[in-house]
Amino acid sequence: MKIDDVIHGFRLVRLEEIAEAEGRAYTFVHEKTGARLFFLETADDNKVFSISFRTPPVDDTGVAHIVEHSVLCGSRKYPLKEPFVELVKGSLNTFLNAMTFPDKTMYPVASRNDRDFQNLMDVYLDAVFYPAMRTNPQVLMQEGWHYELDDADAPLRYSGVVYNEMKGALSAPDDLLGSRIMAALYPDTTYGCESGGDPDAIPGLTQEMFLDFHARYYHPSNSYIYLYGDLDIEEKLAYLDSAYLSHFERIPVPSRIDRQQPFAGQVKAEYFYPIGTEEPLEENSFLSLNWVIGDTSDRKRVMALQILDHALLRMQGAPLRQALIDAGLGRDVDSNYESDVLQPFFSIVVSKSETGRADEFVRVVKETLRKLADGGLDHTLVQASLNTLEFRLRESDFGSSPKGLIYGIRMMKTWLYDGTPEDYLRYEDVLAALKEGLESGYFEQVIRESFLENPHEALVTLTPSRTLGAEREVAQEKILAEKKAAMSADEIAAVMDSCAALRAAQEEPDTEEALASIPILARSDIRKEAEQLPLDVRDCAGTKVLFSDLETNGIVYLNFYFPMSAVAQEDLPYAYLLAEMFGAVDTARHSYAELAMLRSLYTGGIGADIVAYTRAGEPDSLAPRFKLRAKVLKENLPRLFDLLAEIMTESDFSGAKRIREIVDEEKTGMELSLQRAANQVVAARIAGYLMPSGCYTEVGGLPFHDFLRTFKDDFAARHEEMQAAFARIIPQIFNRNDLMVSITAPAADYETVATGLADFQSKLSGAEFPVASYTWEIAARNEGLMTQSRVQYVAKGANFIKLGYSYTGVLRVLETLLRYDYFWTRIRVQGGAYGAMTQFNRNGFMVFASYRDPNLAETFAVLDETPDYVRTFDVSDREMDKFIIGTMSNVDAPLTSQMKGDMAATFHLRGITWEDRQRAREEILTAQQADVRALADMIEAAMRADVRCVLGGEEKIRANEALFGGIRPALRT
Numbered sequence: 013m014k015i016d017d018v019i020h021g022f023r024l025v026r027l028e029e030i031a032e033a034e035g036r037a038y039t040f041v042h043e044k045t046g047a048r049l050f051f052l053e054t055a056d057d058n059k060v061f062s063i064s065f066r067t068p069p070v071d072d073t074g075v076a077h078i079v080e081h082s083v084l085c086g087s088r089k090y091p092l093k094e095p096f097v098e099l100v101k102g103s104l105n106t107f108l109n110a111m112t113f114p115d116k117t118m119y120p121v122a123s124r125n126d127r128d129f130q131n132l133m134d135v136y137l138d139a140v141f142y143p144a145m146r147t148n149p150q151v152l153m154q155e156g157w158h159y160e161l162d163d164a165d166a167p168l169r170y171s172g173v174v175y176n177e178m179k180g181a182l183s184a185p186d187d188l189l190g191s192r193i194m195a196a197l198y199p200d201t202t203y204g205c206e207s208g209g210d211p212d213a214i215p216g217l218t219q220e221m222f223l224d225f226h227a228r229y230y231h232p233s234n235s236y237i238y239l240y241g242d243l244d245i246e247e248k249l250a251y252l253d254s255a256y257l258s259h260f261e262r263i264p265v266p267s268r269i270d271r272q273q274p275f276a277g278q279v280k281a282e283y284f285y286p287i288g289t290e291e292p293l294e295e296n297s298f299l300s301l302n303w304v305i306g307d308t309s310d311r312k313r314v315m316a317l318q319i320l321d322h323a324l325l326r327m328q329g330a331p332l333r334q335a336l337i338d339a340g341l342g343r344d345v346d347s348n349y350e351s352d353v354l355q356p357f358f359s360i361v362v363s364k365s366e367t368g369r370a371d372e373f374v375r376v377v378k379e380t381l382r383k384l385a386d387g388g389l390d391h392t393l394v395q396a397s398l399n400t401l402e403f404r405l406r407e408s409d410f411g412s413s414p415k416g417l418i419y420g421i422r423m424m425k426t427w428l429y430d431g432t433p434e435d436y437l438r439y440e441d442v443l444a445a446l447k448e449g450l451e452s453g454y455f456e457q458v459i460r461e462s463f464l465e466n467p468h469e470a471l472v473t474l475t476p477s478r479t480l481g482a483e484r485e486v487a488q489e490k491i492l493a494e495k496k497a498a499m500s501a502d503e504i505a506a507v508m509d510s511c512a513a514l515r516a517a518q519e520e521p522d523t524e525e526a527l528a529s530i531p532i533l534a535r536s537d538i539r540k541e542a543e544q545l546p547l548d549v550r551d552c553a554g555t556k557v558l559f560s561d562l563e564t565n566g567i568v569y570l571n572f573y574f575p576m577s578a579v580a581q582e583d584l585p586y587a588y589l590l591a592e593m594f595g596a597v598d599t600a601r602h603s604y605a606e607l608a609m610l611r612s613l614y615t616g617g618i619g620a621d622i623v624a625y626t627r628a629g630e631p632d633s634l635a636p637r638f639k640l641r642a643k644v645l646k647e648n649l650p651r652l653f654d655l656l657a658e659i660m661t662e663s664d665f666s667g668a669k670r671i672r673e674i675v676d677e678e679k680t681g682m683e684l685s686l687q688r689a690a691n692q693v694v695a696a697r698i699a700g701y702l703m704p705s706g707c708y709t710e711v712g713g714l715p716f717h718d719f720l721r722t723f724k725d726d727f728a729a730r731h732e733e734m735q736a737a738f739a740r741i742i743p744q745i746f747n748r749n750d751l752m753v754s755i756t757a758p759a760a761d762y763e764t765v766a767t768g769l770a771d772f773q774s775k776l777s778g779a780e781f782p783v784a785s786y787t788w789e790i791a792a793r794n795e796g797l798m799t800q801s802r803v804q805y806v807a808k809g810a811n812f813i814k815l816g817y818s819y820t821g822v823l824r825v826l827e828t829l830l831r832y833d834y835f836w837t838r839i840r841v842q843g844g845a846y847g848a849m850t851q852f853n854r855n856g857f858m859v860f861a862s863y864r865d866p867n868l869a870e871t872f873a874v875l876d877e878t879p880d881y882v883r884t885f886d887v888s889d890r891e892m893d894k895f896i897i898g899t900m901s902n903v904d905a906p907l908t909s910q911m912k913g914d915m916a917a918t919f920h921l922r923g924i925t926w927e928d929r930q931r932a933r934e935e936i937l938t939a940q941q942a943d944v945r946a947l948a949d950m951i952e953a954a955m956r957a958d959v960r961c962v963l964g965g966e967e968k969i970r971a972n973e974a975l976f977g978g979i980r981p982a983l984r985t
Contacts, residue, residue: 013038019246021253022049030437032405033419037434038245042253045232046262049252050433051239052419058106058906059241060416061133062120063140066236066267066428067112067229068202073217074209075225077112078156078174080119082222083230084110085151086144087135090529092522094836095135101832102532102894104128104901107414114194114207114353115269116428117229118421120238122414124906129243130251131531137256140230145222150514152222154841157214158514159495161507168492168507170215171844171866179211179802180846180864184687185285185298189361189474190348193302196281196470197357198272211802212488232257234265236427240416269354269429272304278374278469282367285474286481286800288966291985298474299342299373300361305462307355308425311435311442314351315401316458317358319446321349323397324384325360327612328596329605331390332360335380341365341373343676344684352421354429358462364680367475374471378464385459391450396612398446403616403645405439407567409908481800485967518841527891535893535937538900542929543907545916553770558754558920559762560913567616568649568765569756569910571917572640572656576622578744578781579636585719586737587622587745588712591638592678594620595655597670599662604670607659614651616643624708627923628854631813634704634786635921637752638745643910646761653772660746661775665738671731672724679720683983686963690805691849693982694961695859697795698809701959703857707788714797717983743777751776752921756913792959794977796969803845804964806862806871810954813856817950821935822943823852826882826951828899829944830860834881838874843867854924858954868962868972876955883948885941892941899936 017024019040026039035054042049067076084096092098099108107122119140121132145151152158157172182188191206198204206213239248287296306313324332325347333345342365349358362373410418419437427433449455496504550557579587595611595618597604611618619641627633644652665671686693696713699706723730751773755765813819827850835848845865852858860878862871887895907915919925935943962969962976969979 018043020249021258022249026432028434030434032439033437037437039433040249042232042257044262045257045260047232047235047237047257048427049237049239049249050423050427051245052416052437053245054241054416056241056416057124058122058414058416059124059129059243060107060120060122060238060414060420061129061136062118062238062417062420063137064116064118064236064238064424064428065140065229065234066115066269067117067225068115068267068269069205069207070202071216072206072210072213073221074156074174074178074206074214075217075222076117077208078152078214078217078222079145079226079230080110080112080117081155081174082145082151083139083143083226085155086148087138088142089138090135091144092526092530093517094841095139095530097832097836098527098530098894099132099135101828101898102530103132104533104538104897104904105132106901106906107417108132112207114203116424118424120417120420122417125533125537126243127537128533134255135530141256143226146226149219150517152217152219153510153514154518156217156222158511159507161504161511164504164508167489168496170492172214173840173844173846174209175211175214176803176844176866177846177864178209178214179866180687181208182211183799183801183803184684185474186346186361186363186684187687188283188285189298189300189472192281192283192474193300193359193470193472194357196279196472197302197304197468198355201270201272203272203353203355229265229267231263231265232260233263234267236424238420238423240420272355272468274304274468277467278471280471282473282475284477284480286484287476287478288798288800288981289478290981291476291478293476293478295343295364295366296476297365297367298361298363299365299367299370300359300472300474301374301377302357302359302470302472303463303466304355304357304468305466308351308353308429309431309435312445313458314356315439315442316446316449316455317349317351317356317462319394319397319401320455320458321347321358322400322612323394327393327397327605328608329603330608331384331393332377332380334605335376336362336373337673339372339376341369341376344680352425363684364676367473370471370473381459381463385456385464389456389459392613393609394450394455396609398443398450400612402443405443407565407616409910411908411911412905414906515842518837524888532890532894533897535896538897538904538937540937542926542933543904544926545912545919547916547920549920552753552766553773555748555769555773556752557766557769558752558917560754560756560916561759561762562756562909562912564757564909566645567757568644568646568761569913570642570644570652570765571754571914573752573754573917573921574638574640574745574747575750576636576638576745577750577783579741580784581786583737583741584708584711585716586734587638587741588716589734590738590741590745591620591622593665593674594640595659596674598664598667599658600664601658601662607655610651610655614644614648615655616645618642618655622712624705625921626703626705626855628928629813629819631703631811631856633855634708636708637921646757646764649765649768653768657772657775660742665735668727668731671734672727675720675723679717679724682717682720686799686982687801690801690963691807691861691863693797694805694807694861694963695809695851697797697961698807698859698959699857701792702790702809702811702814703855704786704788704790705855706857707790708786714982721984743779744781746776747781748773748776748778749780754913754917756909792957792977794958794960795962796973796976796979797961797963797982798966798969798979799963799982801963801965803864803866804862804868804871804962804968806865806868806875806962806964807859808872808875808955808958808960809857809859810957810959811856812852812858812950812954815950815953815957817953819852819854819856819932821932822939822947824903824932824936825895825899825939826850826944826947827852828895828902829885830878832898834878835860835862835874839865839871843871843874845871854922868964868968869975872960872975879948879952879955882951883945885944887941892939896936896939903933903936
């Protein structure tokens, strides 16, 4: 292809080699419609397609978010209620989702199977251009909002998937603060609107506004089409043109993103958030200082600010972070640099503070930044942060997310605003310029221009209120009561009829003809054998090594599994605290700030956690390990081993000031993350009711917050107790006896790693310790955990092995069935929750849980009726094949080299062999409807065990107190 060639209606306007992405970039424009298309040709078989639209909202109704949900509810060629769900059930996709951003909506899919990839593209293209939402008003009712009324005498309510999703999202105070920051910084542009939707504004969205938004923005002339990977581009261009784009004409689309005019000076905004009646008002405010900075097209400045964010605020002992902590302004400091918008913004946030300290907060921030800009910036510190960013860019390891997907999101930073799409795929030129800028004062200049001389600044505070939550609910009830009072009897009947009609439509199954419209693969398209994960068990100077011979681009991935069998039960909270403090205190040779800098200079990261491993099929087994994770370039291995040995053997835990800071940070972090991790919290609580490993893990869960709270309240005594506990447990944990190490690297690098490992382990204790005994209370407490959330997370679980059943691969199929059929229909579509999860583990643990759920007792009823669904499960052979294929897309999710090494080591630790995995695979691939129905008795026994836990709103839990063995605040104050 040559520049200006027209291929199937697309003109090639740019052709570039992108060394950093190991690919060639083609930029096209569709002649007839003006649709933009970018293709990154690489050898990667994990192909990615995305179609995106510039979708600037003008209010807080969440219309962009609701349309994103709604276009996936049926279309011209695929007249089903939920084509998206049918794809999830029956595709080998490696990614399938849609995402609403403040100014764009993206619809990306990925697959390694060519036929599957084409199917996914077609369903998504038909969805965005020809959605059923344009003729079916029930789609807005279901996905957005509607009046809920079952009885003429009952109060009117709001419901809807996005409505309830955003009630949950904005229940987290830090998420609420983020929304209010953007409103303060961009009062005159689209960025001041809540693109996800504010629950108070969502009911203002009319059907007309909903349809108008789609008609205005979902047109090829406003589209950005992205293709990535090893694919036939001419074939895709021909398909795109003939099947879709040629049927449209070019039109002007008023989607340009306007710029916020700079402020003349700092603006101030105060907002409030609800807290529980038992939570303190004191030291519970958030203070934030925020700036709009430059333009996202300025790659050098964007990357410089990413580096400064890490260097000044995110590293342990970072100077601006430390200045704020030392000033006693709050218990934790956070920052956010958002560069995925036209005009990026930077936020510094202090939590657990007082609104009255806002001026002092601003003073400390400005004085510290001024000192740094005027010669106080440590260039080695900046170099360390630059190295961290460079390591991540070169590693290009995005875990379970396809590399091509992340590239596609990254390039929208410029493409969406009419810039060159491939700009953010390049980084070598910017890294070189920033390295030069280290010594020329560039970073000091960025500090001055971005923070000290920049008038576009907002001081935003978030203050707690004990009455706001109740006042908000009363106000909403009043509004709804007034709306109902203004309705005639006929209008009330019409609302009830529309609710009944919606439920009937939701309950009506798709026809076989409609289901057949979704193309699916065959079971024969799936490989028969489980992937062989390379693992060679070796010995290195007495240490068991789990070696995975894999190509890693010069990086060595190491996991150290230290035994914890000698740690006494009463010392376990201190073991979890040790994991949080690993590398975060001074050593005999370095301050904790220096250690953080050395980690960033010479490694790709070091992390610690505690994992309570169980053996497959043995629910009462327990093999806890203190797991250290590290990654490093091969040439820096000696530095890594030296750092690890220093931290393990020379850490000084006597400094009261530093220990107090860590305790405050960890306690605050748990409080802020509670809403986002709520479904994990309830699942972990249930595991703690049922199994020793669950009890062990739960020591680091909600009880750990209680431990930190009492530590803080009685600091002097607890600090002394901690030092004594650490003196006991550090030799017990950092011990070469029974140490296991996993190494993921090429075979040619093994001897280099082994030499360093042998020297490292010689520095560890070799003392022998008796195995500790544990006494766990295995009992269902069936708790209601109260928060100020406006939604619930409702869970039931059991251990099916203890109930007399065994693990089978068919349970993986049942996970797919429940999540995307029964629970999707009953909990999400009909119940209005955002979603539901299922999990079956080889140790027998199982859990069902809803997510951002407006209901409580009703969801328990749905869970209790699950056995009936399983027992009567009956679908066509084609539908059964679809569920099998959807299950295998999760089983065969692509793994990075690091993930393969981690998984191989975990299987070894849990006693899961390739033969076990192959047996489960065969059980999945050969599963029939009768095999699913045979699981009904197991599910019934699990639900009858009645092991439950809910985290949710205080009012809702108190109203359902009879369902629980006890209720309590989720986090005690």
